[in-house]
Amino acid sequence: MTKEEMITNDALSAWLEDNANLKWERHFGTWETIVWYDDATDIPKESSFEAEKETYLANQRAKHTRVYPPMQDQLDMQYHDAVNGTTTWKDAIAKIKSDNPK
Numbered sequence: 001m002t003k004e005e006m007i008t009n010d011a012l013s014a015w016l017e018d019n020a021n022l023k024w025e026r027h028f029g030t031w032e033t034i035v036w037y038d039d040a041t042d043i044p045k046e047s048s049f050e051a052e053k054e055t056y057l058a059n060q061r062a063k064h065t066r067v068y069p070p071m072q073d074q075l076d077m078q079y080h081d082a083v084n085g086t087t088t089w090k091d092a093i094a095k096i097k098s099d100n101p102k
């Protein structure tokens with residue numbers, strides 16, 4: 001999955017959490033793939049999502065950018081870990097993931 005696909009997937013999840021709470025089980029990044037609960041009533045319209053989609057995408061892009069260090073810094077950490085036998089990069093990424101659960 002590309003970074004943009006992850007951002008799109010996360011944006012749809014965030015929108016559904018805000019607007020269709022407890023009505024859906026899962027999705028695969030598109031409106032057509034949303035699996036609604038059998039007893040879901042008052043399911044929101046796709047047009048409502050489309051009207052707010054860019055805002056949710058922007059929020060997710062900012063979140064992804066803000067959370068992880070730049071790739072150049074990550075590669076530098078990995079190099080120094082390999083040379084020094086340390087786990088700086090692995091520890092940094094583990095902390096980011098634990099601090100920002102999906």
